[in-house]
Amino acid sequence: MRLLRLGAPGKERPAVLDREGDTYDLSALTPDIDGRFLVSDGPQRVRQALAAGGLPRLDAGALRTGAPVARPGKVVCVGLNYRDHAEETGAAVPPRPVVFMKDPGTVVGPFDTVLVPRGSTKTDWEVELAVVIGRRARYLAGPEDAAAVVAGYAVSHDVSERAFQLELSPQWDLGKSCETFNPLGPWLVTADEVPNPQELGLRLSVNGVLRQNGHTKDMIFDVPYLVWYLSQYMVLEPGDVINTGTPAGVALGLPGAPYLRPGDTVELGIDGLGSQRQTFGQA
Known part of the structure; x- marks a missing residue:
């Protein structure tokens, strides 16, 4: 559904x-x-x-399409979860999931305008598979228990400001929580229609140029593992969103590729989950 x-x-x-x-x-x-x-x-x-x-x-x-889930209690993000993305950014492949939080207020509709923050020089794109939690998850016994707490999946655009994230301070949240920085949707596709979340292609283009063309089979830590792992450190509540990482092809990993500026258009999608399109504006 x-x-x-x-x-x-x-x-x-x-x-x-x-x-x-x-x-x-x-x-x-x-x-x-x-x-x-x-x-x-x-x-x-x-x-x-x-x-x-x-x-x-x-x-x-x-009618306008909003995010398919009303404002989530939290948006939990996993960084460097594709080997090729870690390599393109010069980071070591992490031995454990890299976890950070994103302000739930960043969640907007899949076709809404995304605002380049004031003072931004490195606003970047990231197509990601989002997992939406449907039942409370607390200290799950193992990854095999994750399926019972997942409501479904959606396309997520984890927009990032790299200078804020990596240069101004070591706190990733500052480059991830700018307003409008998480378009979500267009749909919440229920878990019964996604029998294996590791069999989905992801793609993103900027101004008509294909930048990301990845596959969830290449995640370092798969969806069941991530849900189990996170439940050991926080309580996942119904309606919470997990952004599971992005494949290679972001501006940070493409020498000479321009970062996003007002007027740019980004289109992204995931197999079976729909597509998004945003035109960027100025905050």
Whole structure:
């Protein structure tokens, strides 16, 4: 199933896109797509409602697409999780996941304008697979238990400002938490439609030039391992988002490649999860 949220910022309504490409309003079932919806078997209720018929149809083309999950409690990010990305940035392949946090307020819609921060000289792109948590995860016994707590997957754009991240201080969060720096969506694709998250191609282009063309099979730490690992150090709550890392091809690893400036357009997508497009503006 493909769950989404449609409407102006702060006024999105929950919706579902069926296999025929028709969009239906879920407002009668839930006020939003959030942690409460996910943990209360919301996706199953949507399946039943679709099968029964009667959900009102929406004209999705006339409405803005918001992030498919209402503001998450936290966005947990994993850095250097593709061997080729670690190599292109001159970093050692990490023996354990590199973990940092991103302000949940950075999450915006997949087609919203992304703002280049004031004083930025190195705003960079990163296509990533996002994991959305559906049930509380605390001290999972092993990676084999991860599937039971994953609600689904989405396309994530982990926009970064490299000077803020790496040059001004050693605190990565400063280069990751600028406003609008995490477009998410267009859909939350439920886990039953992604039987193996390690079988997905990722790609990103800037102004029509392909920059990233990777595959989740090349992750150093796979999705089940990451969910288990993170649950040993923090409680993952329904609606939380995990950004699982980016493959090679970012500006930081491409000598001479221009960083993002106002007016640039970035397009990105992941197999089966949809695509995004953002035009960059000035903060």
